Amino acid sequence: xxxxxxxxxxxxxxxxxxxxxxxxxxxxxxxxxxxxxxxxxxxxxxxxxxxxxxxxxxxxxxxxxxxxxxxxxxxxxxxxxxxxxxxxxxxxxxxxxxxxxxxxxxxxxxxxxxxxxxxxxxxxxxxxxxxxxxxxxxxxxxxxxxxxxxxxxxxxxxxxxxxxxxxxxxxxxxxxxxxxxxxxxxxxxxxxxxxxxxxxxxxxxxxxxxxxxxxx
Numbered sequence: 001x002x003x004x005x006x007x008x009x010x011x012x013x014x015x016x017x018x019x020x021x022x023x024x025x026x027x028x029x030x031x032x033x034x035x036x037x038x039x040x041x042x043x044x045x046x047x048x049x050x051x052x053x054x055x056x057x058x059x060x061x062x063x064x065x066x067x068x069x070x071x072x073x074x075x076x077x078x079x080x081x082x083x084x085x086x087x088x089x090x091x092x093x094x095x096x097x098x099x100x101x102x103x104x105x106x107x108x109x110x111x112x113x114x115x116x117x118x119x120x121x122x123x124x125x126x127x128x129x130x131x132x133x134x135x136x137x138x139x140x141x142x143x144x145x146x147x148x149x150x151x152x153x154x155x156x157x158x159x160x161x162x163x164x165x166x167x168x169x170x171x172x173x174x175x176x177x178x179x180x181x182x183x184x185x186x187x188x189x190x191x192x193x194x195x196x197x198x199x200x201x202x203x204x205x206x207x208x209x210x211x212x213x214x215x216x
Contacts, residue, residue, distance in 0.1 A: 004200045009061040011199030013177045014187045018058040023063045027055035028196040043194040062100040087124040091117045098139045103146040106169045108132045142186040148193040151216035152176045174213035
């Protein structure tokens with residue numbers, strides 16, 4: 001099965017798309033064969049949308065089985081069709097997908113997010129939430145990928161950061177890259193407990209590392 005693809009002719013698929021255990025969100029106008037591949041590999045329903053009129057859906061949204069998060073005042077095109085509650089996070093940082101790393105039990109968020117933002121994330125996703133960094137990077141949503149089986153994160157993550165992630169998520173954490181050496185691994189990968197899809201430039205060695213880390 002092909003596990004690499006492009007969205008909008010770009011391998012940076014984590015910026016354009018996001019997924020949970022049940023759904024995948026992609027930009028309006030995404031090719032039908034791409035949507036079909038995501039559905040087959042991830043076992044999800046795919047929805048085409050725009051957030052604030054933008055195609056970078058993965059950067060602007062993060063969710064899990066319990067809900068989806070976007071920034072305050074964001075518009076989500078055809079949100080009523082998605083069938084998952086969308087909640088609004090008050091934050092000066094509007095690229096929620098870039099700054100929240102989450103699965104169904106935990107979330108690591110940008111260290112400058114407010115207490116109120118953390119409360120809404122915890123209530124919406126029904127998870128434990130902690131502020132932190134990965135490899136010293138605050139945009140943790142693009143510096144890693146988390147599923148209910150494991151995590152793959154930026155190769156420069158420190159031993160202390162890895163220990164925090166393992167404690168918070170209660171899962172194995174490994175380091176790796178996507179798209180032939182891109183250290184912001186979340187920019188080139190979306191995944192759930194059933195499967196993963198990586199950007200079109202991801203090498204065979206990287207795919208092996210992804211599969212091992214995510215238990216696929």
